[in-house]
Amino acid sequence: xxxxxxxxxxxxxxxxxxxxxxxxxxxxxxxxxxxxxxxxxxxxxxxxxxxxxxxxxxxxxxxxxxxxxxxxxxxxxxxxxxxxxxxxxxxxxxxxxxxxxxxxxxxxxxxxxxxxxxxxxxxxxxxxxxxxxxxxxxxxxxxxxxxxxxxxxxxxxxxxxxxxxxxxxxxxxxxxxxxxxxxxxxxxxxxxxxxxxxxxxxxxxxxxxxxxxxxxxxxxxxxxxxxxxxxxxxxxxxxxxxxxxxxxxxxxxxxxxxxxxxxxxxxxxxxxxxxxxxxxxxxxxxxxxxxxxxxxxxxxxxxxxxxxxxxxxxxxxxxxxxxxxxxxxxxxxxxxxxxxxxxxxxxxxxxxxxxxxxxxxxxxxxxxxxxxxxxxxxxxxxxxxxxxxxxxxxxxxxxxxxxxxxxxxxxxxxxxxxxxxxxxxxxxxxxxxxxxxxxxxxxxxxxxxxxxxxxxxxxxxxxxxxxxxxxxxxxxxxx
Amino acid sequence: xxxxxxxxxxxxxxxxxxxxxxxxxxxxxxxxxxxxxxxxxxxxxxxxxxxxxxxxxxxxxxxxxxxxxxxxxxxxxxxxxxxxxxxxxxxxxxxxxxxxxxxxxxxxxxxxxxxxxxxxxxxxxxxxxxxxxxxxxxxxxxxxxxxxxxxxxxxxxxxxxxxxxxxxxxxxxxxxxxxxxxxxxxxxxxxxxxxxxxxxxxxxxxxxxxxxxxxxxxxxxxxxxxxxxxxxxxxxxxxxxxxxxxxxxxxxxxxxxxxxxxxxxxxxxxxxxxxxxxxxxxxxxxxxxxxxxxxxxxxxxxxxxxxxxxxxxxxxxxxxxxxxxxxxxxxxxxxxxxxxxxxxxxxxxxxxxxxxxxxxxxxxxxxxxxxxxxxxxxxxxxxxxxxxxxxxxxxxxxxxxxxxxxxxxxxxxxxxxxxxxxxxxxxxxxxxxxxxxxxxxxxxxxxxxxxxxxxxxxxxxxxxxxxxxxxxxxxxxxx
Numbered sequence: 039x040x041x042x043x044x045x046x047x048x049x050x051x052x053x054x055x056x057x058x059x060x061x062x063x064x065x066x067x068x069x070x071x072x073x074x075x076x077x078x079x080x081x082x083x084x085x086x087x088x089x090x091x092x093x094x095x096x097x098x099x100x101x102x103x104x105x106x107x108x109x110x111x112x113x114x115x116x117x118x119x120x121x122x123x124x125x126x127x128x129x130x131x132x133x134x135x136x137x138x139x140x141x142x143x144x145x146x147x148x149x150x151x152x153x154x155x156x157x158x159x160x161x162x163x164x165x166x167x168x169x170x171x172x173x174x175x176x177x178x179x180x181x182x183x184x185x186x187x188x189x190x191x192x193x194x195x196x197x198x199x200x201x202x203x204x205x206x207x208x209x210x211x212x213x214x215x216x217x218x219x220x221x222x223x224x225x226x227x228x229x230x231x232x233x234x235x236x237x238x239x240x241x242x243x244x245x246x247x248x249x250x251x252x253x254x255x256x257x258x259x260x261x262x263x264x265x266x267x268x269x270x271x272x273x274x275x276x277x278x279x280x281x282x283x284x285x286x287x288x289x290x291x292x293x294x295x296x297x298x299x300x301x302x303x304x305x306x307x308x309x310x311x312x313x314x315x316x317x318x319x320x321x322x323x324x325x326x327x328x329x330x331x332x333x334x335x336x337x338x339x340x341x342x343x344x345x346x347x348x349x350x351x352x353x354x355x356x357x358x359x360x361x362x363x364x365x366x367x368x369x370x371x372x373x374x375x376x377x378x379x380x381x382x383x384x385x386x387x388x389x390x391x392x393x394x395x396x397x398x399x400x401x402x403x404x405x406x407x408x409x410x411x412x413x414x415x416x417x418x419x420x421x422x423x424x425x426x427x428x429x430x431x432x433x434x435x436x437x438x439x440x441x442x443x444x445x446x447x448x449x450x451x452x453x454x455x456x457x458x459x460x461x462x463x464x465x466x467x468x469x470x471x472x473x474x475x476x477x478x479x480x481x482x483x484x485x486x487x488x489x490x491x492x493x494x495x496x497x498x499x500x501x502x503x504x505x506x507x508x509x510x511x512x513x514x515x516x517x
Numbered sequence: 518x519x520x521x522x523x524x525x526x527x528x529x530x531x532x533x534x535x536x537x538x539x540x541x542x543x544x545x546x547x548x549x550x551x552x553x554x555x556x557x558x559x560x561x562x563x564x565x566x567x568x569x570x571x572x573x574x575x576x577x578x579x580x581x582x583x584x585x586x587x588x589x590x591x592x593x594x595x596x597x598x599x600x601x602x603x604x605x606x607x608x609x610x611x612x613x614x615x616x617x618x619x620x621x622x623x624x625x626x627x628x629x630x631x632x633x634x635x636x637x638x639x640x641x642x643x644x645x646x647x648x649x650x651x652x653x654x655x656x657x658x659x660x661x662x663x664x665x666x667x668x669x670x671x672x673x674x675x676x677x678x679x680x681x682x683x684x685x686x687x688x689x690x691x692x693x694x695x696x697x698x699x700x701x702x703x704x705x706x707x708x709x710x711x712x713x714x715x716x717x718x719x720x721x722x723x724x725x726x727x728x729x730x731x732x733x734x735x736x737x738x739x740x741x742x743x744x745x746x747x748x749x750x751x752x753x754x755x756x757x758x759x760x761x762x763x764x765x766x767x768x769x770x771x772x773x774x775x776x777x778x779x780x781x782x783x784x785x786x787x788x789x790x791x792x793x794x795x796x797x798x799x800x801x802x803x804x805x806x807x808x809x810x811x812x813x814x815x816x817x818x819x820x821x822x823x824x825x826x827x828x829x830x831x832x833x834x835x836x837x838x839x840x841x842x843x844x845x846x847x848x849x850x851x852x853x854x855x856x857x858x859x860x861x862x863x864x865x866x867x868x869x870x871x872x873x874x875x876x877x878x879x880x881x882x883x884x885x886x887x888x889x890x891x892x893x894x895x896x897x898x899x900x901x902x903x904x905x906x907x908x909x910x911x912x913x914x915x916x917x918x919x920x921x922x923x924x925x926x927x928x929x930x931x932x933x934x935x936x937x938x939x940x941x942x943x944x945x946x947x948x949x950x951x952x953x954x955x956x957x958x959x960x961x962x963x964x965x966x967x968x969x970x971x972x973x974x975x976x977x978x979x980x981x982x983x984x985x986x987x988x989x990x991x992x993x994x995x996x
Binding site for chain 1: 782
């Protein structure tokens with residue numbers, strides 16, 4: 039860094055300027071594409087909420103009709119009717135910064151039905167599988183998979199070019215410590231690429247109107263992880279340079295390293311996850327839910343005494359009409375009982391998969407950076423789990439109101455519907471720093487490993503070529 | 518004269534073979550090249566083993582699932598046929614033997630479909646949704662390794678084969694020792710062809726091992742040929758770069774950059790562009806469209822529905838009675854079937870539009886093949902492996918036809934065997950065995966080949982073009 043002249047040299051001798059422009063364009067394109075995805079998801083959520091709003095219009099129409107003394111088509115006071123007609127939707131809000139990493143946003147729907155898990159149907163957004171297969175062009179992909187190539191292509195011949203052009207000895211003689219010159223050059227590449235990527239993101243966010251003050255911690259985190267990624271790959275190039283091989287071999291070795299860390303390990307980790315922590319297929323859960331649903335309906339009369347006993351109504355005599363009103367509750371109880379083991383096993387399998395996936399972050403810096411960027415963007419598995427928890431909480435609240443009204447034989451009011459329907463959107467979670475701990479540790483471990491390698495890996499002594507060795511003065515010295 | 522020319526040709530070919538053998542020996546002797554080749558083959562072997570193991574495990578899970586579903590269908594006991602229609606069933610897309618080599622869109626689409634009365638369901642249960650964050654790096658498959666990393670190996674080796682001789686100054690000697698420049702180029706070309714064959718052979722062998730029917734041999738041959746064309750095109754491009762290069766390092770850097778763009782950037786950009794050019798509706802908008810059309814349509818469950826009333830009048834007139842109770846058949850069964858037929862027409866319109874959009878997106882993606890020929894190869898590979906979107910659509914059409922027949926059988930059973938209003942009537946237990954199990958027939962390979970003819974032509978044209986360019990550049994292959 040103390041050598042600003044190196045920057046001018048780099049600009050003259052390497053395509054650093056062109057690379058910076060290309061990187062800025064790619065960052066802007068990826069951010070714009072992320073914004074497009076978020077807009078699509080927001081539109082899908084609005085359409086779903088609007089459609090559900092139409093379905094729920096009967097509630098207000100019913101109360102209005104009752105106030106006018108008319109007979110409503112569907113009586114909103116009836117809890118039994120409300121339990122199957124008044125199913126609200128809940129939309130997941132994501133932070134504005136979510137445009138930087140889409141996560142599972144390409145397969146998971148932006149809205150879910152607030153209902154008991156045992157009744158939850160599979161809801162998946164309409165997507166073209168061929169488009170899903172290609173993967174998303176977002177900033178997480180850009181930083182984890184493409185950014186390393188900027189470092190590789192610009193950094194693989196920092197010293198090799200000097201050696202191959204015969205300037206290395208001159209550099210050593212002139213500076214006394216040529217490695218410092220190389221470090222300065224690597225530093226300038228790092229600063230240029232890092233500054234370009236960060237600036238391009240800031241400008242794009244401003245242009246898209248997405249840079250709110252609340253997003254600043256996420257932006258800072260993004261810049262830090264991007265810088266760490268560049269530092270890792272430029273560091274790797276410097277370590278390779280210590281082997282004093284040719285630029286071509288450096289390029290080949292760096293390509294192999296990238297293929298291993300950004301492609302091989304992530305794919306192998308997927309295979310490991312599938313093999314070691316398999317999650318029950320969704321189709322199997324759907325089959326169990328279907329079978330359980332029909333079995334519980336057939337056996338609803340068996341669960342009715344238990345339901346009454348739970349609510350302190352054991353021994354109550356029910357007429358046919360009352361029995362008919364309460365049987366759906368008994369059915370729901372039976373269904374939960376029926377599916378609980380399978381759902382608990384699926385939860386356990388998912389938790390085990392997430393634990394293993396967390397450990398596998400240490401296997402590759404690309405995996406760690408990608409996960410960190412997802413967590414910064416608020417689109418990681420942590421946020422999905424939190425959303426699921428909120429769905430369950432809302433579902434329990436809704437059921438408590440409906441069950442209470444049914445058992446007390448009480449008519450529902452507008453106030454009850456305020457609880458049953460709730461707010462249609464869940465606010466985005468604030469940035470949780472503890473979620474970044476593991477990816478940070480993983481990336482830190484890789485940087486530390488690189489630093490140790492750089493320090494401890496002895497530089498290969500520059501061996502003269504075979505022809506030069508044949509004619510070395512030592513060999514021709516007269517005996 | 519002709520004899521003399523034949524002798525010269527034979528001599529040339531023999532020299533070319535010697536050159537090829539020499540190049541292969543040299544490559545195997547060089548540490549980095551040997552390491553890269555062996556590493557690639559080892560990873561490919563692991564991927565093939567993993568693919569085979571996964572396909573065996575999945576086949577077991579699918580068989581168990583099918584067995585359970587059939588068992589549940591048969592064990593319904595005596596229930597009303599319309600209840601059985603609502604209970605429905607699950608069907609699975611058949612997995613072709615070559616899906617182990619190229620799983621295509623299987624992980625992005627799911628292979629299970631729920632069939633039930635009144636609704637044509639979309640394919641759901643995507644395995645990708647449970648794959649975790651690492652899926653964003655790509656989904657491992659043997660063909661992906663050949664398409665992406667096999668092409669890199671071929672590209673880099675072809676560049677260094679031609680540019681390396683010039684760089685090291687051995688070209689002049691070689692041109693003197695070889696009979697002419699063309700023999701030298703031909704020999705190097707043969708060495709490259711051997712490498713391409715070596716990379717594709719494991720795919721062919723595993724495919725041949727997994728084949729179940731002789732008709733699959735055409736699919737395997739097509740898959741192998743398409744990959745050979747792709748690798749040959751890469752070899753031609755690399756040779757062209759190497760033959761024209763001023764320096765080996767520059768040519769290699771350009772080759773790596775081009776590979777990166779073609780293999781990672783363009784496919785993702787093409788997918789995003791296709792999604793933007795032909796946007797899909799959201800799930801909510803799609804379902805709302807069907808719901809709105811259904812509201813104005815036939816509702817077999819609602820006696821106040823206008824179309825149902827008109828249908829009732831028509832049936833009464835047909836049977837010459839004035840009340841549905843006097844009909845010799847159960848009017849509810851007839852109404853359910855009329856409802857089903859109306860609903861099927863609505864679904865056909867909406868799903869037809871949806872599928873047309875999917876096809877438009879895939880055409881848009883194919884257009885990007887002009888920038889990255891990999892996008893010509895992928896549709897061919899998936900089509901002949903039976904894992905492209907068209908195979909899913911064919912499966913969905915067959916499943917819908919089966920669903921329609923199943924529901925018709927059940928509604929007919931209800932109509933013929935019970936009286937109007939008798940919803941308590943139950944079909945005997947042996948009724949369910951009369952419903953044959955679903956057997957999907959995948960489209961023939963010839964249909965896949967015909968459908969991908971544009972991609973075939975484009976891939977062949979690109980391959981021929983790159984080889985022609987390389988041949989022309991070879992005329993000026995001098996030190």
